[in-house]
Amino acid sequence: MQEVAPYGKAFRDALKMRKVQIVGTLAAVSGMVASVSADIDLNATIGPILDSITELIPSIINLIVGIVPAIIVLAVVGFIVAFFDKILGMMKL
8 A cells, every 4th residue: 555645746845945945044154153253352342341340349249238237227226116116006005
C-alpha cells in the first residue's frame, strides 16, 4: 500500500528554497554582527559607566548610614506616643 503525502512536489521545492533563503539570511546577519562587534571597544563604553557607579557607592552608603538612626529614633518615638495614646484611650479621659 502506498502512503499518500499531504503535499506535492511543488510544495517540497518551495520549502527547500525557503530553507536556503533562511540559511543565507542568517549567514549574512551573523557576518554583519561580527563586523559591527569588532568595531566596538568595550572598555571605552563600559569603563566610564563603571567608574561613575563606583563613585556613587560611597555617597549611597553615607546616605544610608545617615538616615538609619533618624528612622530608628522616629520609630521609637512613634511607638511611645502610640503606647501612651492607647493607655489614655482606655482610661477615657
